[in-house]
Amino acid sequence: MKPMTLLLILGSLGLASAMRPKPGIDRTIFGTLPDGREAYLFTLRNAAGMEAKITNYGGFLVSLTAPDKSGKQANVTLGLSTLADYTKAPTSLGPIIGRFGNRIAGGKFTLDGTEYRLATNNNGNHIHGGKVGFSQKLWAATPADGPEPALTLRYTSPDGEEGYPGTLAVTVTYTLQKDNALRIDYQGTTDKLTVLNLTNHAYFNLSGQQRDVLTDVLMINADHFLPTTKAQIPTGELRPVAGTAFDFTKPRPIGAHINDTTDVQIQYGHGYDHCWVFTDKSPKLKLGATVYDPQSGRLMTMYTTEPAVQIYTANHLNGSQHGPEGVPYTRRFGICLETQHFPDSPNQPTFPTTTLRPGQTYRSTTVYQFSVK
Template sequence: MKFTSLFLFLICALFLNLTFPQKDKAKAGIRQEFFGKLPDGREAHLFTLRNAVGMEVKISNYGGYIVSWTAPDKTGKQENITLGVPTFADYLKGTPSFGPIIGRYGNRIAKGKLELDGKEYSLAVNSGGNHIHGGRVGFDKKLWTATPINGNEPALKLRYTSPDGEEGYPGMLAVEVVYTLQKDNALRIQYQATTNKTTVVNLTNHAYFNLTGMKRDILAHELMIKGDKYLPTDAKQIPTGELKPVAGTPFDFTKPTVIGARINDTTDTQIKYGSGYDHNWVFSDQTDKLKLGATVYEPQSGRFLEVYTTEPGVQLYTANHLNGNLKGKEGVAFTRRFGLCLETQHYPDSPNHPNFPSTTLRPDETYQSTTVYKFSVR
C-alpha cells in the first residue's frame, strides 16, 4: 500500500512538472557555439551571455556584433530588443552597423584628413567624400580574439591589434573590449586601447534598439538626453564646430519627449540634413566619470533603458535610411525608423576642431571608456 501511494505521488509530481513548468532555473553563464566561416576559412563564434534572471545577450567575435538581446516587458515576457540579421552570411554581406564595435573612429572625419604633431594623414574615404566608422574595413569587419569569462556576471573579452597604417591611421593600436552582463539586467561595455605612435581613437557600439520587441517602429519611444547642446552639421553631416543650445529646437530632449513628435519638422535645416535625427548631443556633465546620459521608455511594453557613460557625448540616429530590404530573425522587415542608436562617443570630426574634447592618444597613455546599457520596466 505504501509502495502504491509513493508510486502515485511520483507520477503526479512528474505530471505536474511537465504540465506546469517551473520558472526557468538555468544558471547564469556563457555558452559558445559555431557561427560561421569567413572567406579565408577562419571560424567565427557566437557567445551567449545569460544572467540569473533570464536576460540573454548574443555576441559574435566577428566585429563584436551584438546579434540579439532579450529583455523582459512589464509582464515578464522576454523579447529581442536589438536589430540583427538571421545568419552569419548576412553579417558578411554587410549591414547598416547592426550592433558591432566601431573603430578606430566612431562617426565622421571630414574628407578623411587629420593632422597630428604637424603631419597630415589621409584616411580611407567611404561616405560622401568623408571617413566614417573606421573606414572601408573597420573593426566591425575584423575577427577578434575571444576569451569567455564564466560566472554569475558572465563576460566576453575581445582583443584586436590594428596594424600601423590600417585604413590610413598611424600607429599599431592594441584594443580590448569587454562585454559584461550584470545581475541587474545591465550590459557593461569597457573599452581600452594603447598605441606605439600618436594616433586618434573614438570607440563605440552601434546597437539599434527597439523596445517594442520588433513589433513597431520607434516613433512612440520617449527619449531623454542629459545634454543642453548639440552639434549642428553641414549638408554632409560634418560638424560646423558650433555647440548650439537645444532649447527651442527639435533637439530638446532634456525632458522625456516622444521621438516622433518633431522628427519630421521640415522647417529645421538640421532635421533635413539628417533626414531625421543623426546628430551628436553634448552632455551637460563633461567629466569622465560614469554618469547617466540618456533614457528611453516604451509605454506599451513598459521597457525602460538607461544609458550611463564616461563619454562627453552621444550620437542619436533614428534609422532614417532603413528601407525594408533587410529582415530580422523574427521575419520582420526593418523599415525606416525601426530602431534607434545611442552611440556614446567623443564628438565627430574632433581631430579637426580644437575646441572639441581631444581624441588624440599617445604612446605613454591608455585610452579607456565605459558605457552601461541598463534595462528595467515601469
C-alpha cells in the same frame, strides 16, 4: 504540517529553482569566413533570464532580450540571422565601431605636423573606421563564465591600417550584469601618436520588433548639440537645445519633431543623426539618456563615461534586411545611442581631444540597463 503538504511545498520550490535560467556563457560556431576562419556566437545569460548574443566577427551584438511589464522576454536590438548575412554586405547593425566612430571631414587630419589620409567612404568624408573597419575584423575572444558572464574581444590594428598611424591594441569587454544591464568596456593602447574614438552601433527597439520607435519616449541629459553642415560635419558650434527639435532634456516622443522640415538640421540628417553634448562634463560613469516604450513598459537607461552621444533614428533603413524573427527593418525601426567623443574632433581644436599617445591607455565605459515601469 502534513507530510503531503510539505512534499508539495518542497516540490514547488524545487520546480521554481529548476525553472530559473542558469547564468553563464555558451559558445557555438556562427559560420566560416571566406578565408576559412571560423567565427563564433557567444550567448550570455543572467539569472533573471536576460540573454545577449555576441559574435567575435566585428563584435556584433546579434540579439539582446529584456522583459516587458508582464515579464515576457523579447529581443530589443536589430540583428541578422547568420554570419553570411553580416559578411555579404557591410552593416552597422550592432558592431564595434573603430578606429574612429562617426565622421572625419575630408578623410584627413594632422598630428604633430604630419597629415594622415583616410578612406572617404561617406559623401567625401571618412566614417566609422573606413572601408574595412573594426566591424569587419575577426576578434580574438575570451569568455568568462559566472553569475555575470563576460566576453572579452581583442584586436591589434597594424600601423597604417585604413590610413591611421600607430599599432593599436584594443580590447572590448561585454558583461551581462545581474541587474539586467549590458556593460561595454573599451580599452586601447598605441605605439605611435594616433586618434581613437570607439563605440557600439546597436539599434534598439524596445517594442521587441513590434513597431517603429517613433512613439518611444526619449530623454537625453544634454543641453547642447552639434549642428552640422549638409555633409553632416560639425560646424564647431555647440548649440543650445532649448526651443529646438533637439530638446530632449524632458522626456518626449521621438517622433514629436522628427519630421520638422522647417529645421535645416532635421533636413540634413533626414531626422535625427546628430551628436548631443552631455550637461555633465565629468569623465565618470553618469546618466546619459533614457528610452521608454509605453506599450511594453520597457525602459532602457544609458550610463556612460563619454562626453557625448550620437543619436540616430534609422533614417536610412529600407526593409531590405530582416531579423531572425523575420521582421523587415524599415525606416525608423530602431534608435542608436552611440556614446563617443565629438565627430571630426581631430580637425576641431575646440572639441575634447581624441588623441592617444604612447604610454597612455584609452578607457571608455557604457552601460545599457533595462527595467520596466
